[in-house]
Amino acid sequence: MTLAIEDVQVKISGRAIVSDASLIAAPGEVSGVIGPNGSGKSTLLRTAFRHLKPHAGRVLLGSTDIATLRPADLARKVGAVPQETRSDFDITVREMVTMGRTPHKHPFAAMTTADHEIIGDALSKTDIEQIAERRYATLSGGERQRVLLARALAQRTEVLVLDEPTNHLDVRHQLDLMLLVRELGLTTLMAVHDLNLAAGHCDRLHVLDGGRIVASGKPAEVLTTDLVRDVFEVDADVVAHPRTGVPHLILSPLERP
């Protein structure tokens, strides 16, 4: 299912945080949103899973405006991993992941064998089986991040929207997450800070700067020395990764006159 953001504008306290943003996340593709701190990545993604309502424009799932969907219908279609979430839930990891099944259940309906299998699969894919009985509130940042991903996987949606899901993760779990997202083969829209992770694992990149999308395309088209200098204010030597051939950025501080 295609996720399309069309001419979205978001204002907070009268200030435009995102302006005229349009992008398409295609089925089976991993679409990355990159940009410096405060460029509007989270704000844009929050409109894509309807935590924020755009002041103008719309977000379409296929041909349906998400503004018209009932909450459970939206939750059956879009799995979201927000950047910040409450950490005072007094529930276990397994219970947190089980919440991902809620949109598929009638109120008070018991979990079926199929539900338990889906939950077990989500725990296993995110490598959190061994902490399944721990209290969510006691977890480290990286463990929590993986639990939130597991909850979204348990929703079994066609679309995933992930706000900086590799934050807090160690390098192995960063790579595991990117490979997992790719293997799932869903429509994926994710904000990524690490430009090399974005270059190596996203099919398309959208660059936000000052709330506007200033470039979109394949990583090799987008991640040029000029763009990285203009938007991120660092110097980038772009080389081919010796094993995969994808663009790899060697970053250094901008030489100032």
Ligand SMILES: Nc1ncnc2c1ncn2[C@@H]1O[C@H](COP(=O)(O)OP(=O)(O)OP(=O)(O)O)[C@@H](O)[C@H]1O
């Ligand atoms: N509730 C709010 N009230 C006031 N300003 C806000 C609010 N939410 C976001 N902003 C501002 O909007 C801008 C964009 O924020 P956003 O979190 O979308 O950026 P981001 O690209 O995700 O940043 P980061 O890389 O630091 O996570 C920032 O200047 C931020 O301070």
